[in-house]
Amino acid sequence: xxxxxxxxxxxxxxxxxMAGVSTPALAAEVSNQGGLGSxxxxxxxxxxxxxxxxxxxxxxDAPFQVNFFCHDSQKLDxxxxxxxxxxxxxxxxxxxxxVPAELECIYPSFLDNDDFLNLVLETRPKAxxxxxxxxxxxxxxxxxxxxxxxxxxxxxxxxxxxxxxxGIDMIIAQGIEAGGHRGIFNQHIDSAIKTSDLxxxxxxxxxxxxxxxxxxxxxxxxxxxxxxxxxxxxLGTAFVQCKSSNANAAYRKALFNSPITQITDxxxxxxxxxxxxxxxxxxxxxxxxxxxAYPYTYDLAxxxxxxxxxxxxxxxxAYWAGSNVAQIRELEAADLINQLALELSQTQ
Ligand SMILES: Cc1cc2nc3c(=O)[nH]c(=O)nc-3n(C[C@H](O)[C@H](O)[C@H](O)COP(=O)(O)O)c2cc1C
Numbered sequence: 001x002x003x004x005x006x007x008x009x010x011x012x013x014x015x016x017x018m019a020g021v022s023t024p025a026l027a028a029e030v031s032n033q034g035g036l037g038s039x040x041x042x043x044x045x046x047x048x049x050x051x052x053x054x055x056x057x058x059x060x061d062a063p064f065q066v067n068f069f070c071h072d073s074q075k076l077d078x079x080x081x082x083x084x085x086x087x088x089x090x091x092x093x094x095x096x097x098x099v100p101a102e103l104e105c106i107y108p109s110f111l112d113n114d115d116f117l118n119l120v121l122e123t124r125p126k127a128x129x130x131x132x133x134x135x136x137x138x139x140x141x142x143x144x145x146x147x148x149x150x151x152x153x154x155x156x157x158x159x160x161x162x163x164x165x166x167g168i169d170m171i172i173a174q175g176i177e178a179g180g181h182r183g184i185f186n187q188h189i190d191s192a193i194k195t196s197d198l199x200x201x202x203x204x205x206x207x208x209x210x211x212x213x214x215x216x217x218x219x220x221x222x223x224x225x226x227x228x229x230x231x232x233x234x235l236g237t238a239f240v241q242c243k244s245s246n247a248n249a250a251y252r253k254a255l256f257n258s259p260i261t262q263i264t265d266x267x268x269x270x271x272x273x274x275x276x277x278x279x280x281x282x283x284x285x286x287x288x289x290x291x292x293a294y295p296y297t298y299d300l301a302x303x304x305x306x307x308x309x310x311x312x313x314x315x316x317x318a319y320w321a322g323s324n325v326a327q328i329r330e331l332e333a334a335d336l337i338n339q340l341a342l343e344l345s346q347t348q
Contacts, residue, residue: 003170003209003231006149007126008063010034011341012226014211015333016236017067017129018180018245018320019043024052025244028059029333034341036232037062042069042131043107046115053123063126065151068110070133071270074293076103081296083289088300091283091316097307103296111136121146127169129153131183132270134166141167151211153183156191160202160210170209172234173198177215179237179261179322181272190271196228203229217327219343226344235340237322242333250314251275259326267318269297275325278315 004012015022015030017040027037039056041049049066056064081103089099110116110130117139120128127149134152135143143150144167151170154160160171162185174183175195184190193201195214202210212225213234222233240247241255254275265271266284269291279301291297298318305316331339 006169007036009036011337012232012344013222013337013340014038014065014213014232014234015239016180016213016234017041017065017131018236018240019067019069020318021240021245021247021320022052023244023246024055024059026239026242026333027056027064028062029242029244030239030337031056031060031062031064033334033337034062035337036127037064038129039064039066041066041116046119049116050119050123053119053125057123065127065129065149066120066125067129067131068116069107070111070130070135070152071107071109071294072133073105073109073112076105076292076296080290081292084292084297084300087289088283088304091278091304092307095304095307095311095313097303100300100303103292103299105296106299106302107295109133110139114139117142120148124148127151129172131181133185134163134168137166153213154202155182155184155198156193157201157205159183159185160206164206164208168208170211170231171202171206172211172213173202173230175199175212175214176263177273177323178213179240179273179325180320181268181270182263184271196224199225199230200228215322215324217322217324217329219340219346221324222340223344236320237325238328238336239333240321241328241330242336244333248317250309251317251319254319255321255325255328256330259321259328261321261323261325265291265294265297267298267301269294272318272320273322275319275321277317277319279318 013035017038019040031037129151209231212230
């Protein structure tokens with residue numbers, strides 16, 4: 001059975017799960033058009049996650065996927081945290097706010113307990129995907145037994161091989177061009193492989209289906225990925241501009257007006273690609289101190305962004321975008337799926 005048949009979708013286009021940007025409306029528009037819609041639930045409470053899944057199911061009978069984070073919950077290093085808070089204090093002072101004294105672990109990991117797993121079992125989406133790591137063995141077994149398809153992001157061959165060995169159904173091959181967080185499994189060295197090379201490598205070396213993610217904005221680019229061995233493509237940045245996404249006005253404007261990206265771990269504690277703003281030009285300087293662990297650093301970034309944006313300064317947002325963001329088009333989700341499908345068919 002082909003991947004599209006297993007997923008019961010018409011087009012080989014996945015909407016990337018995007019925590020903070022995903023909405024039930026966006027997911028349903030993509031799914032209703034024959035792509036695979038998605039919800040990024042890694043930053044949601046159980047209650048909010050349940051609400052989003054139920055809202056999506058009310059808008060579509062078509063399949064969609066939900067996404068969670070499998071980061072190692074690390075202990076906060078007191079010294080590194082104190083230095084980071086000191087370093088960021090002048091930025092807070094600019095907006096007449098004191099830097100917080102403590103940082104919170106704002107996102108639980110799927111690995112920490114089975115609450116999210118039980119939510120998936122209760123609500124039964126077609127597929128569930130994971131970023132930053134592989135779920136626990138018992139979680140994979142339980143999902144398989146329930147007939148729910150699983151996918152995990154890989155940024156290099158060892159990660160992909162670990163994903164396959166764990167019994168996961170599909171690999172999301174996330175290239176260096178991708179917007180948002182790199183899915184690397186808590187290692188410090190990033191091999192920074194571009195999407196086309198990663199797709200080619202993983203398709204050759206792994207037996208399970210590979211989905212290409214990173215820098216894909218058009219049906220022509222999608223076709224190239226399929227020719228290199230991908231069985232579907234996942235697009236994030238291309239959908240952020242859709243009216244039904246949760247992106248705020250400043251983010252939408254920046255997508256079109258300053259479409260240049262860079263990777264930094266200063267925002268969240270993990271490397272992530274986003275539109276260049278104050279984080280990259282004022283904070284991520286060569287001699288800056290080390291950042292505290294993810295997601296503690298993100299707690300601080302969100303507080304700084306909230307303080308700044310309250311005073312009309314929007315340059316501290318986490319405006320995730322892929323390196324091909326300059327190719328972004330103003331299209332609603334259903335039209336974008338149709339356009340991608342048209343371009344894909346024309347290049348055959
Ligand atoms: C705004 C945004 C948020 C993202 N959030 C998530 C997320 O919550 N979970 C996840 O697995 N990937 C997330 N990603 C990464 C995507 O899954 C995917 O790798 C990426 O969007 C592909 O590159 P592109 O943005 O160039 O299409 C996010 C990407 C963006 C642009």
